[in-house]
Amino acid sequence: MGIKINKNRVSDSYIGTFDYKNSDDMFQLDDLRTMVKHMNRDLRDAGMDYQFYVKCQGRGHRQGVRRYNQSLPLPLAEKVDAYIYRR
Secondary structure (H helix, E strand, O other): OOOEOOOOOOOOOEEEEEEOOOHHHHHHHHHHHHHHHHHHHHHHHOOOOOOEEEEEEEEOOOOOOHHHOOOEOHHHOOEEEEEEEEO
């Protein structure tokens, strides 16, 4: 299926939406995390004082639970939106 890019996301940090049921999407998410890990190592070696991290935000049905209105836990999510942020 590939990474789905949602044009309605207004964040510059947004990378894409990954489907938990799709093994290719999960492989691409792992590759993204590995890329950020290697980039952080290169930044440390270059003497930079900042790093980056991948944040996954759960998306899917809230299952009628009010406390999930703000944030859906990843184990309950059908899909995740990935963002790269600077620490």
